[in-house]
Amino acid sequence: MSKKVRRVPVSLDAGEIKDLPQEDIRMILRGADELISTGGRSMLAKILKGSKDKKIFEHKLNECPAYGYYQDMKLDDIAKCIDWMIKKD
Structure with a gap:
């Protein structure tokens, strides 16, 4: 028996990223x-930011090589990079 997947509508915003x-x-x-x-777009943005969020440490995502890659950027700007990637497949 398969589990029914609930789709959540998402609005992607890549901002001015070309x-x-x-x-x-x-x-x-x-x-x-x-x-x-484990997570989605928000969690990915937190990993790339280098966030100290409890869930990141619970799942040892702070050990990921991408952790803190965008440490000097705001989460909103990181999310725009992620949204650009999703739009570009």
Whole structure:
């Protein structure tokens, strides 16, 4: 018996981002790889920011090579990079 998946509508906002450097793309994907079955876009943004969120440490996501990659950026700007990646598949 399969579990019914509930889809949540999402609004993506890439802001003014037209392109991302290859290294940024690689690190976003690396961070996303760690989140399979654990979290979503918000958690990915927190990993890339280097957040001290309790859940990140519970799941040892602070050990991910992408942790803190965007430490000098705001979470909102990091989310726009992630949304750009989703829009570009």
